[in-house]
Amino acid sequence: MVEKENNKESLPEISIEQLEEGVQHVNNPIIGLMPIEKRYLKSVKEYVQNNNNFYFSDGEARVEVRVVSDEIIRVRLAPHGTFLEEFSYAVNKPEQRVTVFSFDEDEDKYWVKTNTVTCLISKKDFLISFQDNQGLVTNEDYTTMHWEENADFGGYYVYCTKKCSPEENFYGLGDKPTGFNLRGKRFQNWNTDTYSFAKDQDPLYRSIPFYIGIKEGVSYGVFLDNTYKTHFDFGHQEHDKTSFWADGGEIQYYYIHGPHMMDVVKRYHTLTGTHPLPPQWALGYHQCRWSYYPESKLKSLAKNFRERKIPCDALYLDIDYMDGYRCFTWNKKYFPDPKRMIKELLNDGFKTVVIIDPGIKVDDNYWVFREGKENKYFCRRSDDYFMEGHVWPGRCQFPDYTNPEVRQWWGGLFKELVEVGVAGVWNDMNEPAVFGSGTFPNDVRHQYDGHRGSHRKAHNVYGMQMVRATYDGLKKLQKNKRPFTITRAGYSGVQRYSSVWTGDNLASWEHLRLASLQCQRLSVSGVSFCGTDIGGFTGEPDGELFTRWIQLGVFTPFMRAHSAGDTREREPWSFGKEYEDINRKFIELRYRLLPYIYSAFWEQHRYGFPILRPIVMVEQDVKTNLVREEEFTFGDKILISPVMEPGQTSKVLYLPAGKWYDYWTHEPFEGGMEHTVATPLDSMPIFVKAGSVIPEWPLMQYVGEFEPDEIKFQIYYSDYEVNSFYFEDHGDTFAYEQDIYTEKKFVVKGDATMLNIKQFSEGLYTPRYETYELKLIGLPFIPSKVYIDGKEQNQDLKFDELKRVIIHANKNFRNIEIFK
């Protein structure tokens, strides 16, 4: 299959350099070439307070400072004094969540103060800065916010320039395929289909205008909620300035206080939401390819997984399952009876996920096109012509997903797919991508939920609104079953509707490294449910690269192998027995750890914890020269240092402060230092934090194959107190919203002669199993007595070959004591 050469040209635009030089010339039809100047705020002349909103004016321009919560303050700029209507696709509920704040002024400045943050506005020069309650300045303007009139479209280019201190580092911004620290670099956000993207290529598929700064060990965040093309410069043009700007709309940013990076990310989640719980099967292994067809091919794929005993939960249908690439249709030659086929796959434990693109074929005999045409659901150009472009089906028109009525219609289109049993939907090409031109022209109009705008404003949210419509539609049609969706494009907040994958990567060792970086970065940017095309989309991995990618994939929240149509077969067994056995071992590991992985999803959903945590997040004051960027923790208990080089037999890694255990050998390791560990192909460095309680399932070939009759917990001895969470529920409904779940907290602490494990429970779910198997790892003494809830037990307390002591307890135990 030939990939269309497309989407690579960028749109005509005014060069950033021109803009940054401060003066540019635009061709005004009436007066010819005229200079456009950047204009800056002057002195503050007056202020008005309205509840938690403070308005400062220099006589013409106005600035709004809003106390959003104790730790979040929003700043907006209206160059001519009138703010745009309050509306955001990213921020769920912009309402106030705080009661205590104060306002004061002295000769030089005003200050708006909450318990944690003070926002200072200097009277003379209108500079804004933020301090913590100890008076430490975390973030301050270098120049005042400024703007430039945009004569072509109306509105303004809007800018904010902050001081950047020599020690300051920057993180976030979503899917950027670059080193973890963004310092010294410049980026833009404009969702772009980037087939076979390269390291450092920018922009890619998603726009997440949110970054985290760490200065002198203190973290803060800035979320620029602006959907136009946005730009970020982290000390690139000038080493002492961090700037962000947008090609339209408002400067509207949220300052989010830390002091820890984790606090910042959690608070960013309070603004933009978290992932709903995915159906549990979606955390299993997914097998995808462009494309598996016809039916016999899919069937033999399924058979292979079961016969070879390689666990798998989902199989994908890429664009060829459709009739001439018409969405919501089937190619009946390849798939004569989809309902029967999907049912048969399901009986064997496989869910079927299908791709749906936004381009609707212009064809009056095609019901989706007719409905869209009759109801005026497709996007139109400024002069009312329909927006037409070529994608897979040929000439297409495109629904305006920024119109709630269109979203409603779109959601309903999934009715038949749900009826035939499709379990998940994959939204592709929604940057939106168009062959040849790349994307829509800027003059395309969008309804924008009643806040009309051109494509300049709607481009970056188009894909997010598409997958939102998809998610909401599925949720309704599936009657309280959790939808599974995956999207390529997105904007801040997309996590409320979907998982994402990083797009068309390459089968190379460099891309394996990028996979780790991109997923970590997405995770701290609000999109934890992410993954990469395991093995690389284009090009050919060898067995070693594929296996190393599977190993990393076990620890990416979304685990899917995918490959382009013109590549060789890419299944876990495609590279020969040696690799197949290792791939199986690691996919099995994923399935054993599913209850741990699921619990991490719950912590993300409920508390806003990112699932992947870079080492700088785990240990904010870590010496950066010790950090290997590919290393991260999954949840807060398991650390992974994936192997990133061919032929590598050992690697040096860093363990953050504290005590750790080698997952494979149970050998204890000291943290706060580097270690050299062996990395044979059939292994990968995995470490567990002392004090952890890690739940494991018995091995299943797919989620729900059987109900476990016992949950196993690996309990790692610690001489300091450590808490662990464990979550369980039905796994595929929204009953958890009515408290039908169980959240357990374990508290582990030991000393030289005893180990104590406490359990606390919350929620209304009762699992069917009765007992736990507890594997005690790292005991520094030979145990002789066990008490469960005060009663001495008669259990065998011998060490097994892996130096573990295994005991059993009722699932409702409250307190276990193990004595020397």
Ligand code: MIG
């Ligand atoms: O123009 O559906 O990124 O995962 O297999 C290419 C075919 C369209 C791009 C996606 C890729 C998918 C492919 N799609």
